[in-house]
Amino acid sequence: MFMGASTKQGQDIALKSREIVRSLISDKIEHLSLEEQSIVERIVHSTADVEYAEICHISSDFVKCSIESIKNGKDILTDINMVRAGINKYSGEVKCFINHPETIKMAKKEGITRAAAAMEYAAENGFKGIVVIGNAPTALYKVIELFEKGKMDIESVIGVPVGFVGATESKYALKSSQIPHIITKGPKGGTPVAVAAANSLIQLSKDNKRRKPDEI
């Protein structure tokens, strides 16, 4: 298994792609740790968009805190089901509460988005682990708020909501917080970015060797 590919042909494609990605962005990410490079490479591989090599920002504690969370089997919480569907190699639980009846009730009652209410629901129901926001700025704001009030047990946040309304600002708020994080600066981000970052961390947590992670 390499980068989600399970067949020989799939693995060959993934390997060749990874080589191309490296040739395109290696000079832009050489200041990062090997683990961080691996995450950014996978994001560029998943989006075929080299701009991500320049707009990813990773806090210095992000990799360590995230890998520890994964090694301890803590939960991964996503804002939308599309993100959850992509994180399909984790031995722990990947949760999404956007369609949960309590979330829907809470969203209506408080006049907030369902994505934000889903974060509140998770916090109230014992969530501990990594939060992955690939879509909704409102969910990211809620996570920061809950963390700062001491109401949510967060190890790290993959905060890459996408869009022209609020996404940039919400990621800046995360960058300014004490939460270990990865963000993408500006409006870009989204499901493939979120999924690539999460899957890369899962791969890294399995990798005990000293050489460059994600390589076979």
Next chain:
Amino acid sequence: MFMGASTKQGQDIALKSREIVRSLISDKIEHLSLEEQSIVERIVHSTADVEYAEICHISSDFVKCSIESIKNGKDILTDINMVRAGINKYSGEVKCFINHPETIKMAKKEGITRAAAAMEYAAENGFKGIVVIGNAPTALYKVIELFEKGKMDIESVIGVPVGFVGATESKYALKSSQIPHIITKGPKGGTPVAVAAANSLIQLSKDNKRRKPDEI
């Protein structure tokens, strides 16, 4: 319900975003029909990447064939589950066979990717409708091959696989085929593009009014 948002706050964000998208790309898509404009706008909304206004190519029969397929309740077939998870407002069936035991068996036996084998499995099991490829070039090639051999009953293809290995070429092959299609030129594409195009078509098929689709 507007562009997937079900709460007032969610709808406000979606509407404001759509306005911004229009202001950014309207001059680049004015040569398209209103329905085609609506699809491209939604793709740019979903990716926050205005480049999609320039790299989307839609065949002249794509919208008509796709909407007819949806109105007749025919299937939507996706290459990966992440794409399926995003197409969550269709009253018909959205299918994905990448994890089907027969697909896995076929992939091993034929030495092809599971995404490609999943297309073959669908074709052999009575699939009729729209194919949505958001990830795997190998699946797109397989779909074109099956169509040209008269072995797959396809109304249209959303062909937006992503990546530096084969994606560009596979989309060019689709563009050169007789299949009604949307593609993105070059390596870019992926799940959010595929999902945006599919959801836009579903919205358009519900819209019987003469004014700009996707507007409330």
